[in-house]
Amino acid sequence: LRDGALRGNCDRAFKGRVRMKNPLESLHMTIVLGLVITVIVQVLVNVVH
Amino acid sequence: MELDLTYWQFFFRWLHIMSGVMWIGLLWYFNFVQIPSMPKIPDEQKPAIGKVIAPAALFWFRWGAMATIITGLIEAHLLGVLADNLTLGLTTGSAKAMAVGFGMWFGIIMWFNVWFVIWPNQKKALGIVEATADAKKAAARTAMLFSRTNTMLSIPMLYGMASVHLY
Numbered sequence: 001l002r003d004g005a006l007r008g009n010c011d012r013a014f015k016g017r018v019r020m021k022n023p024l025e026s027l028h029m030t031i032v033l034g035l036v037i038t039v040i041v042q043v044l045v046n047v048v049h
Numbered sequence: 050m051e052l053d054l055t056y057w058q059f060f061f062r063w064l065h066i067m068s069g070v071m072w073i074g075l076l077w078y079f080n081f082v083q084i085p086s087m088p089k090i091p092d093e094q095k096p097a098i099g100k101v102i103a104p105a106a107l108f109w110f111r112w113g114a115m116a117t118i119i120t121g122l123i124e125a126h127l128l129g130v131l132a133d134n135l136t137l138g139l140t141t142g143s144a145k146a147m148a149v150g151f152g153m154w155f156g157i158i159m160w161f162n163v164w165f166v167i168w169p170n171q172k173k174a175l176g177i178v179e180a181t182a183d184a185k186k187a188a189a190r191t192a193m194l195f196s197r198t199n200t201m202l203s204i205p206m207l208y209g210m211a212s213v214h215l216y
Contacts, residue, residue, distance in 0.1 A: 022194060024194050025194075027081070027197075027200075030201045031204070033201050034201040034202065034203065034205060037201070037204070038205040038208045040205075041151045041208065041209060042148075042208070044147075045151075049144035
């Protein structure tokens with residue numbers, strides 16, 4: 001974990017604990033996740049019908 | 050033109066789209082414009098957003114959400130598809146009901162988030178109700194994350210709604 005191996009993705013917290021950033025803090029990730037859910041919905045509709 | 054069932058189906062679709070534009074337009078304003086811009090605004094100018102613009106935008110935002118849900122449910126009822134859509138067409142085997150039903154459920158979850166998570170937390174964050182500094186900070190973060198959740202869900206929600214013409 002030295003030299004910011006997790007920099008950009010994680011925050012180093014006290015006592016060696018590592019906190020993952022919530023992906024919804026990023027607007028870009030929010031849009032990507034929205035598109036992923038959209039694809040899942042379409043696949044579900046196609047599979048069921 | 051007659052004021053028959055077809056007209057009222059159209060009329061409530063018109064109201065549903067108008068209020069939906071108000072709701073999702075303001076949701077995207079918060080997420081694409083206001084929240085990312087706040088760190089760039091000098092501290093002495095921040096009250097213009099927090100005390101004036103945000104409360105006004107939140108008023109139209111939450112009532113836009115309410116109007117969208119009510120007019121959408123009325124429209125689905127007038128079209129005779131309310132129960133079929135809400136059960137995702139699983140009893141009738143309708144692909145259209147499943148696609149639009151997913152859109153409806155995403156919209157209902159978003160409406161719940163607006164009224165029962167985002168608004169109560171924004172009231173604390175903006176000082177409309179009393180809260181400690183720590184509680185305000187936590188409330189602002191919760192409101193932001195649920196607002197982001199709604200932005201995420203707005204994408205498949207609109208896809209489901211618009212796919213009514215696919216089937």
